Amino acid sequence: MENNLVVQSNELVLAAYTMTTKEKQLLLTCISRIDSRPDAPNITKQTKFTVTVDEVAKIFYTDSTKKNAFRDLEQASNRLFDREVLIALEDNKTLRTRFVSGVLYDPNGEQITITFAEDVLPYLTQLKANFTKYRLMEVSELSSIHSMRLYELIVCWVGQYQYTQSMDLDDFRYVMGIKGKYKQFGQLRERVIETAIDEVNESTNYKITVEYHKKSRGKGYEGLTLKFHRKTLDKLTSADGTLSQATIQSIVDNVQFMNDYNNHPSLSYDGKMQTDAFKREMINIIQREPESFNKPNKALESYLPKIKH
Known part of the structure; x- marks a missing residue:
């Protein structure tokens, strides 16, 4: 192996x-x-x-x-x-x-x-x-099949440049392999969703948050939105724990960041030659492989605006 x-x-x-x-x-x-x-x-x-x-x-x-x-x-x-x-x-x-x-x-x-x-x-x-x-x-270290399934899905979505997923609960049941099960929302949330998210957050290199969508009519819930990022990016998250796209944008707009990482191995030829292409590609590279920004004293958070006291 x-x-x-x-x-x-x-x-x-x-x-x-x-x-x-x-x-x-x-x-x-x-x-x-x-x-x-x-x-x-x-x-x-x-x-x-x-x-x-x-x-x-x-x-x-x-x-x-x-x-x-x-x-x-x-x-x-x-x-x-x-x-x-x-x-x-x-x-x-x-x-x-x-x-x-x-x-x-x-x-x-x-x-x-x-x-x-x-x-x-x-x-x-x-x-x-x-x-x-x-x-x-x-x-x-994942002990639940639901955690393992969710982890695979997260890695799959990130590989497709998707960092958030919204779906109705039946679609979620389908991709998790529990179609027809946990029909009560409370059971689905407690035994599958929250359990899987907690275990992935605790035992893997990804952080997931979830929001539930209420039905437009009547009581109960009909869907959810998952947001996820690699834990290496935790310093770039908002107060609610989700990854801040505005923060990432501010990094790729930083001239010093472009000077330091314009030869990043994951950049295409256009990304290395054109400013707009560099910024567009870097938004995804930062989220997919944040560990690759490892030059001494040039971590991603070092390009954020300095907080004035």
């Missing part, structure tokens, strides 16, 4: 499926074994990926819970075989398939061998664009 990099097409991240936390951990561990680059060796329905109990335990278990890894992996592998996934395609078409076509459990070797379903392979291999990637360790 070189670098434990998990790469999936955005269509697969946004697909609908139901899964337990242990199944998700097993699935992601197997996906992290796939070289998804366009020029990578071809993977077929015969290609097998083996994961040992010890490998999974090192990432997702503590010393006190490691004794349960063998049992959990066996149960997860049995359930994973039955899981189906619905992938939205163009022209309102939907692909109904499975994640895996075969699971071989070896109790003697304490390992699982997975064969991915043929129809799902194009969403995991030889990806050229429109994909989501993160390190397996980034979700290692």
Whole structure:
């Protein structure tokens, strides 16, 4: 599992499926074994990926819970075989398939061998664009399947230059894999939304805030808005904890910032040559990869206007 990099097409991240936390951990561990680059060796329905109990335990278990890894992996592998996934395609078409076509459990070797379903392979291999990637360790401390799903969605949206998402509650249930469940808003908020947000905020490199939308008629709520940013940007947030676009704009408008970072590796040729293109691209680069602004004494907040006392 070189670098434990998990790469999936955005269509697969946004697909609908139901899964337990242990199944998700097993699935992601197997996906992290796939070289998804366009020029990578071809993977077929015969290609097998083996994961040992010890490998999974090192990432997702503590010393006190490691004794349960063998049992959990066996149960997860049995359930994973039955899981189906619905992938939205163009022209309102939907692909109904499975994640895996075969699971071989070896109790003697304490390992699982997975064969991915043929129809799902194009969403995991030889990806050229429109994909989501993160390190397996980034979700290692998430104990809820809802937290893991929400984290993937956040990474997916940020990769598409989206830093806020508004949707009705039914659409939220769909992308979270809980369609038809938690029909009462109070249950949805307490058991899924707030739990997932709290855990992502506590255990990952992202910060999420949520606003709920009341129904235009009658009582209750009909939708929500999620706002999210990397924690590295916390110093650029407003009083409500959300990322301040005005603050980011003031940074990219700063002449010294342009002088210091006009050779940033993520800038296009136009971004390095044209002021307007530089500002436009930097707004997204700052939000997607704030850690890359790491020149000595030139952190992002150093370009903010000095507060007068």
